[in-house]
Amino acid sequence: MNYSIALVPGDGIGPDVVAQATEVLDAAGDKFGHVFNYVELEAGGCAIDHTGEPLPPETLEAAKQCDALLLGAVGGPKWETLPGNLRPERALLGLRAGLGVYANLRPAALLPQLWSACPLKDEVLAADNPPGTGGFDLLIVRELTGGIYFGKRGRSDDGNSAFDTETYSKVEIERVLRIAYAAAEVRRKKLCMVDKANVLESSRLWRELTQALSREYPHIETSYMYVDNCAMQLVRSPGQFDVIVTSNLFGDILSDEASVITGSIGMLASASLGDPASAPGQKGPRGIYEPIHGSAPDIAGRDIANPLAAILSAAMMLRYSFGLETEALAIEAAVNAVLDAGLRTADIAGRGDPGGTERIVGTREMGAAVLKALLGEG
Structure with missing residues (x-):
């Protein structure tokens, strides 16, 4: 070919x-x-x-x-x-x-050969895997074309304030969710949707659509986590994650955090x-x-x-x-x-x-x- x-x-x-x-x-x-x-x-x-x-x-x-x-x-x-x-x-x-x-x-996977390159303590890694046996293996699926990076933005006429707008449509959210579920199908069949639904209306839409779509994938364990908790859990117990799916902004930050704990970007x-x-x-x-x-x-x-x-x-x-x-x-x-x-x-x-x-x-x-x-x- x-x-x-x-x-x-x-x-x-x-x-x-x-x-x-x-x-x-x-x-x-x-x-x-x-x-x-x-x-x-x-x-x-x-x-x-x-x-x-x-x-x-x-x-x-x-x-x-x-x-x-x-x-x-x-x-x-x-x-x-x-x-x-x-x-x-x-x-x-x-x-x-x-x-x-x-x-x-x-x-983001911690390869056995680079176990000691991970900045996390051995006891943190050993909670999910025996030392030296491979650490964690997770996949972050980040939405790329919507959210705050593409929303309306600007500054006030007097220059004293600025704004960036987080906007998502149902189509944008559902199509990336389907890719995440497809990835979970061939991995360990676990999907965690990360949002800030306790504060953001756009995150509440993400959660509603995930809850609806999860019914099409009953064999995949679907969970939900606030982004601040997820940031903590990545360094506290990364082995708990299989597929993480999230918005453009949150995915940008979390994927860089996940890269650091593998030992080298x-x-x-x-x-x-x-x-x-x-x-x-x-x-x-x-x-x-x-x-x-x-x-x-x-x-x-x-x-x-x-x-x-x-x-x-x-x-x-x-x-x-x-x-x-x-x-x-x-x-x-x-x-x-x-x-x-x-x-x-x-x-x-x-x-x-x-x-x-x-x-x-x-x-x-x-x-x-x-x-x-x-x-x-x-």
Whole structure:
């Protein structure tokens, strides 16, 4: 099979990690009989430098013609003084809207190899799992196109006050709930809807729709939690969660918190998905796949960045957009193999190495090691 992939390396370490992800993708293609054709596009700060805008129209149009999009990172201090509509991050919002993605899936798992990298105490982790056996494994499903990030906003005429409005429609809420329930179906069949229904009217709508929809999924345990309690529970007992589904703002905050307790933000992938009908001929929806880390311009080009989140994002792309589960599992197994062998980039180095087998490697060597493990050459 042939697949077209829009590549948006972006800024900072984005090009460094995307380069390793594409090499692993090509190796998977060779191994399993697929061809991945790449269309490299500009968005973010580099696009501002070259065109004056964060998301050139030609970038969006080209991305729409591809089967999926793999993104590195955008932004950096260089562009922080620009007005809001010209900031690099506007490219992300434009790509999400233009490609029709509305659900962000962020898995957060504590791998056995990185047990001691977790900032939580061993007794907290042991409450849910024996020490060193894998910790927690949860998935946060975040709504992407509604809520306070897209509601009406402004400032008073005298400049003494400002406002941002949280608005949600039933359609926006129900479609992301269905994606969350579908994820729970193939996991541990537990779903927790996080809101602030004791205060916010929009949260009460979320809760009402979840209660109604849960009747279609009687075999899935549905629970509800206020966002402030959820933030506490993530550091008190993360193993209690399977799938968390929540609004744009709450999901943004909780998913970053969940990333920290895995040991390194450089390990975490994400997928942003839309309606499967938007990608006829594919087994899954067109999606945007990206590591959740930032652009880290201070280490760009220095062969330091951890490429594993980008590589794992590519695996998510194979799974969700192309329906290539075997290929996705092979990449994930290769990542586990290099961690088992003690290879570590700087962000995960010096931890979890009781046997003294750890070896610190750079971006390119880590990518090459995953490629060799995937091809059985390690």
